[in-house]
Amino acid sequence: MAYDVVGTRPVRPDGTEKVTGRAVYGADVQLPGLLHGKVLRSPHAHARIKSIDLAPALAIPGVYAAVTAADMPKVQAEGVANLGESSIEKQYMQNMILAGEKALFHGHAIAAVAAVSPHVAEEAVKAIRVEYEVLTPVIDVLEAMKEDAPLLHEGLITKSLGKPTGKVSNVAAHMQHARGDVEAAFAASDVVVEREFRTAMVHQGYIEPQTATAQVGLDGAVTIWTSTQGAFGVRAQVAEILDLPLGKIKVVPCEIGGGFGGKIQVYMEPLAVLLSRKANRPVKLTMSRAEVFQATGPTSGSVIRAKVGATRDGVITALQAQLYYEAGAFPGSPVGAGTGVIFAPYKAENVLIDGYDVVVNRPRTSAYRAPGGTNAAFASEQVVDEVARQLGMDPIEFRLKNAVRPGDQATYGPKFGAIGLVEMLQAVKESEHYNSPLTGPNRGRGVASGFWFNGGGPSSSHISFNHDGTVNLAEGSTDIGGSRASMAMIVAEELGLPYDQVKPYVADTDSVGYTDVTGGSRTTYATGLACYNAAQEAKRQLCERAARTWECSPEEVEFMPGKGVVSKSDAGKHLTVAQVAREMNRTGGPIHAVGTVNARGQAPGFAVHIADVEIDPETGKTTILRYTAFQDVGRAIHPSYVEGQIQGGSAQGIGWALNEEYVYGSDGTLRNANLLDYRIPTALDLPMIETVLIEVPNPNHPYGVKGVGEVCIVPPAGAVANAICQATGQRFTELPMNPERVCMALLKAGSR
């Protein structure tokens, strides 16, 4: 099918505002009488809070209000809130915002104040007196699982396979995927490789720190301006945490400076509401970079054991893994997703995968781009690589031989639909990059596959026509990387309008129907479908109006993109969209079309990456020489932003592979809460990231769209590790593979 707009690369509608500095991000919000808030944070990783004295802070001139957990409403019943990509109990939600009886990690919020300026608020926070009883922290996932480990939550009962075990421990949950008989299959295998891997806790690293501004009226109406991946999610969480009526809260999503999953969970919003209510003034709270690292959701560090068996002729016989993920201070790591991702690209009769969600004295983890996936693929893709090597098979050939195809049952249960893994592996095999020579000492090439589920769910959009034939498009998804452009393109395609005659905007929670978060690779798919549906309804209304003008029945006309409404009986008779719009008040009033969807037919994403590396044997530094990312994208609506997602995800994965990690002291304090010591890739650390878009359409979508944003971060760590192994002859089983670790390994092996 040929498209006029889909597949082109127009300039994004919000572009000019963003390159001229006029776009309003969360921290740019200014209001009359605005106060500034600051948060007091725990200097200890684990401590009982014996007392908090706010009086010295409140005595400082210019301080208006101070709050602690005592200002939170009492939790009545046990409740679970849905956060889009994760769920968490209500009491835990409250205590994540303000510590209850205990501080559970370095940086845990203890109290917050509002004052006339950020500086006065900072002075006030320093004046608060807190008495702590310091407790022994546990920050390592395996240590936390030991019988005698310090307990974070005295009431946390381990659940196994969904049922409470009655046992109190730091293990919140155990889950499993099982089929066949792995033991027998391993015994019958010609090759078996088993290894243990460790990955470090890493942060999403968005450049814009969390910020929120709230205003509470004396009638109880709450308005929140914030940078978020989902305004409706913020509304739901604030209502839950503070026991407020949902309908009293309006959330205005500002422009958002990156999120990658980390801006779904609220942190500052409930504090801003509490402070605003007490001070009777609007209050803004913005985190410092140190606070972002200490107290917002990173993703889990993990320990993973992975085992793969195969026959002599390269057929996988059995897949087994145990995944232990740090949840942080409250349950809810992405280990469930990790168990699904770990062997998803492979077909096997015998599978046994166990996952464990473990609380430790670190910040509670939040979603991070394909949550749990990168950890899992770092382990599985290296073991798969090693099996292929032992068999003397080309790693892509081995993957092709064992690749899942449409109709195959996934390791995590369901049957796959229209997936394009085989097409992609073929494309890799035939690619110029894979067939190019890589010569020279200390160089290696690695490949890895990746999988991600991709999301669907509810979204809304509204189209209203202007008298000049242009349309306004309201949608509920915050635009984090160019989605306004995709939405406008879909509507322009359907209505046969030039792209720039569709004006998209991201609406607040009072102004558009419910829409799930911008996350789970769901936005272009699900909100795109809502826009598509709104456009179909708009076409129906346009036809109705034309029929009224021609005094015929709506069945006698039809919509043709480019032409507008045409008469079925008289081919020459037509009305353009602009002509119908101009007359709308005379033909029945304003034309306004609503599109909603609860999207179900999303297709999972697969990616295969090739990394060429060179190791400096003196320093242990890894340089990425060349990097190509292949991905099945279904259909690229705006190819530039699809490439951008893939390039960004690859770069994050490379940073995760080579440098990024949370460094803790033995006392459980975070030692590198800044962007110098927590080192994300710079422009100098990366080559151009080449992308190859494979389009195997999703049959459940009119254009074939699949989610693209997340799967691209799954393969990089595995691909880079496999490349380093080829370059050095050493298997690196721990992330990050930073210069120190590589150098030490080379020294130990005597190869330096």
Add this chain to the structure above:
Amino acid sequence: MPKKIAVATKINGQGMEFLCEPRQSLLEVLRDELKLTGTKEGCGNGNCGACSVLIDGRVVNSCLVLAVEAEGREIRTVEGMAEGGKLHPLQVAFLEHAALQCGICTPGFLVASKALLDENPAPTEEEVRLFLAGNLCRCTGYDKIVRAVLDAAQRMNAEEVEA
């Protein structure tokens, strides 16, 4: 509260006076007092470059400059890049190359890129990467940013030849 100090400076070509506390950074005054919120704060300690501005033509992190140091200097921010009702070629190139996703680092990248092209009108890819290594972007992997800067340089040089 500490006494405020009067500072006379020039911002985006316009003479300007403001009052500030000695402890306030230039970034804070630009954003909170002068409402020039195009300059962004990403880290507050000079590691991310989101707050890049030009002082007398040199690119600096405005979070590391005290506002009082602006006295008698000439400051340029992202708001001053488009001149005569026209976007700067770098701004055009960033849009056409889709060199921004969330856009929070974009003002800093534009200002730093302008400083680079002012001093080196025809940089190589490596020179662009080195010069921009003080500006962090988490969305793009830098690919499209580097291409946009190289393209803008080429276009500006071509325009110069034509002129």
